Amino acid sequence: MATLGAAACNGKSSAAGAAAGGAGHGPLEQTHLRIGMPKGELGALPIFTGVDKGYFKDQGIDVTVDDSYASYQDTLKALGDGKVDLVYDDYAHAILAQSKGNYRLQLVAEGYNAGDGSVELLSKPTNTRSEDQVRTVFKASQGFLVPMAGTGDPSTDFTVPTVMLMTRLPDIANSMKLKIDDSGTEAQAHLKTMAVGAIGEKLTGVLDANVAAVLPEPYFSSTSTTDKVVKLLDLTRGSTQAMPMGGYFAKQDFAVSDTNLFKAFTTALNQAKTVTSQRAAAMAELQAHYGTIATATVSASISFGTFPTTVSVDRVTRVLTLMQDLNLASFFNIDTMMPPDALRGQG
Structure with a gap:
């Protein structure tokens, strides 16, 4: 948390312009990215992989992680209060928050799909x-x-x-x-x-x-x-089956203004997702970061899902459709929270 506090100024780094513009993005608008997530959230496991293996550093991003939040609402409140720049959030909750006008969110990257028995x-x-x-x-x-x-x-x-x-x-x-x-x-x-x-x-x-x-x-x-x-x-x-569970959200204004930062972030995140999809790597990250809940016995028995490396409008819409079937959400155009490069018509 001390590291998080040091990054809280969120100022434009002078080193940002020097960051390599690889993977189709230009110089980073800033080099710090503060990420908030609920404690014990399996869908955000690749964030730890990316930090531990240096994938974010390779993209010129200094990532700090706060996984102390007790609920999805707590992470969104931290985002709204400017304490973090990006959050991992549950889709149902994020959709409700967006549709009620509580937040202006953009989905930066999909997070996790449920696996069989998970x-x-x-x-x-x-x-x-x-x-x-x-x-x-x-x-x-x-x-x-x-x-x-x-x-x-x-x-x-x-x-x-x-x-x-x-x-x-x-x-x-x-x-x-x-x-x-x-x-x-x-x-x-x-x-x-x-x-x-x-x-x-x-x-x-x-x-x-x-x-x-x-x-x-x-x-x-x-x-x-x-x-x-x-x-x-x-x-x-x-x-x-294979239900979309959650993703990474930022404030829309920030996502629009710092496009290179988020392109670099998703590039590193996708590297981390690929590695985390290997069971041995996932188990190692769990035991390193998830405390007593991830003993060797528990880690060995976990039913893992998948970590999508694209944003699919149709996939995320599955959540909204089920919510509407249950009268949990009124009509809502989910495109309002999708990134410009989201895939459509590809499930």
Whole structure:
């Protein structure tokens, strides 16, 4: 954090003009880039790879990372307050924030797509069939523990894993009206938002068996190493298979004014994504940066997804489409947050 504070002036570096204009970009407008991310966010793992292997340095960028934030909202607030220049954020939360006019965001680079089995619905062991247990949990007040965006607003405190849960329960959604109204009160009767790092502990510590938790990696593997939980539902199937989870966002004005900086950043990030896609490298970075949650046992069992090296409008639109199906988002032109070089019509 001391390094972060030193970079907080965000002034134009005199060395920027000397930075090499490789990979199709000219001299960097500045050489410092402060990145904020929620703690334990698997999708942002390539950032650590890029720092550790010097890919950002090779592009002339001095990157500082603050991964102390408890929620996606906290990272966006830091961006709005000028404490960081770029954030890793969950797509559902970023779309809601943009559509409500709270922020003017631009997606600089896609972050992460869920892998098979990387988002699961867990509960304590019972003698009930999984399908029946899901229905029992639904009848319980706030029975589903879901990752929070941190907004404190029932109509905006949603993340992609939450949307995945709601989408995977169509019969329950239709018969018991999981779809929310504009105030969000219907969903709040069934969903309890929590910081993702606390969900596993809450699930295993509660006496009530009629509770289930949505857990993405690496928290799923960390929690499932105990014998206190069982898997009820794999949320990475059907319409939510390879689901886009999150990406890197900057303020639109900054993204437009410092185009060379962000071209250099994405060049280095794509190098890091390619390396992080190798399981051994990903496991090493996890153990180096993700603390006690990434023990050797947990790292070896994690179901990794993929790190896209392009921005696809169609891919990100999948999130918006599911949100609209659940009445979570009004009509919204997602192009307003896409970079000029985003791919269209290529899935």
